Each structure stands twice: as structure tokens, then as C-alpha cells.
Amino acid sequence: MTQTRAITLNALSLYAVALVLAAAFAAQLVLHELPCPLCLLQRILFAMLAIGPILNIRFGPRPSHYAMSLLAAVAGAVASTRQVLLHIMPGDPGYGSALLGYHYYTWVLIGFIAAIVLLAAVLLFDRQFEDDGAALPPTGGLFAQAAVWLVIGLTAANVVTTLLECGFGACADNPVVYELLKRGV
Structure with a gap:
């Protein structure tokens, strides 16, 4: 894989992260499902997953950039596994609505595991770390x-x-209202 192709692959990975963040954001706004603290942590970790590709686009592919994303993906897998295990008991309805039979946190776990596997696979291609002399703009186009x-x-x-949801304090375990938008605050 050349450096140019690696930049394109990093841009595609950013679009995938954007899709996940947009889906979570849409569920929050359209379905009125406020994210719990673990859900918010998973969103943060998805945003942190994007740091590696952003750095690769800006400065060129480096193993250290991929490593930052890999660490974020591992932390995200741990956080989403924690939430899956909280709702694994029979009869537990889970948190939020389901999409194709799985709750969002289960999809997030699958996404983080896929990111770990894909990041490991991308790191196998050493040529991306060599300057291929392509006329790629310094910021990836x-x-x-x-x-x-x-x-x-x-x-x-x-x-x-x-x-808006949490205000300046700790977030509610089961949020039902935007704290900063409550009447009389």
C-alpha cells in the first residue's frame, strides 16, 4: 500500500467514524434517547479513534498514529463490553432502543473490535510509511x-x-432531561 492509498484509507475510516457519531447523535435527537454516561464515554472513544487518521492525513502515515487509534479502540471495546455485561441478564430490556436486534452499545463493541482488527491489518503494510513521491497535497486533498x-x-x-444534558455536574445514570434546559434553572 502506498502512502497515497493509506491517506485515502484513513479518510474512509474517518467517514466511518463520522457515520457512527452521526447515528448516535440522530438517535439522541430524533428518538429522544439521551445517552447514559457509558454511552457518552463510548462516543468520546470513537472521537479519539479518529485522532490517528487525522494525524495520518495531516502529517503522513506513521505507526505511532495508528497506535493511538489502536489504544482508543481497545479502551472503547472495554467500555462497551462493560455496558454489554451490565445488560446481559435474561429479562433485562437493555438501555435504549435496538437496531437490527442489537442495542447501540453492542454495535459499538462490534465496531471497536472491527477497528482493532483493521488497524492491525493496516499496520502490516510497511510501504505506506515510505515517501512515495506522489503529488499529494500536504493535507490529503x-x-x-x-x-x-x-x-x-x-x-x-x-x-x-x-x-446540555449533564450540565456542569455528573451525568445522570438514566438521563431523561437536558439539565441545562430545565425550566427554572
Whole structure:
């Protein structure tokens, strides 16, 4: 894999992260399902998963950039496994609605495991770390830059809604209202 292809692959991975963040954000706004603290942690870890590809697009592919994403994916898998185990008992309805038979945190676990496997596979291609002399713009081109800004925008929107939901204190275990938007505050 050449450096140019690696940049394109990193941009595609950012679009995948953006899709996950947008789906979670849509469930929050359209279905009125406020995320629990573990759900918020998983969103943060998905945003952290994007740091490696963003750095690869900006500075070129490096093993250390992939390692940062790999660490975020492992932490995300741990957090989502914790939430799956909280709701594994028979008769437990789970938290939030299900999508194709699985709750969002189960899909997130699958996503983080897929990210771990894909990151490990991408690290097998050493040629991406060599300068291939291609006339690639220093920031990866418009396709890659759009992916970077899309993830940054969705992350910022999630931060704003988290602040609205939790206020300046600890988030509720089972949130039902945006704390900063309550009447009389």
C-alpha cells in the first residue's frame, strides 16, 4: 500500500467514524434517547479513534498514529463490553432502543473490535510509511479534509449536547432531561 492509498484509507475510516457519531447523535435527537454516561464515554472513544487518521492525513502515515487509534479502540471495546455485561441478564430490556436486534452499545463493541482488527491489518503494510513521491497535497486533498472536518464538527456537536444534558455536574445514570434546559434553572 502506498502512502497515497493509506491517506485515502484513513479518510474512509474517518467517514466511518463520522457515520457512527452521526447515528448516535440522530438517535439522541430524533428518538429522544439521551445517552447514559457509558454511552457518552463510548462516543468520546470513537472521537479519539479518529485522532490517528487525522494525524495520518495531516502529517503522513506513521505507526505511532495508528497506535493511538489502536489504544482508543481497545479502551472503547472495554467500555462497551462493560455496558454489554451490565445488560446481559435474561429479562433485562437493555438501555435504549435496538437496531437490527442489537442495542447501540453492542454495535459499538462490534465496531471497536472491527477497528482493532483493521488497524492491525493496516499496520502490516510497511510501504505506506515510505515517501512515495506522489503529488499529494500536504493535507490529503479535499476528500480527506472534508472527512476531518466532518468528524470534528460531529464531535463538537456531541460535546455541546453533552453539556446540555449533564450540565456542569455528573451525568445522570438514566438521563431523561437536558439539565441545562430545565425550566427554572
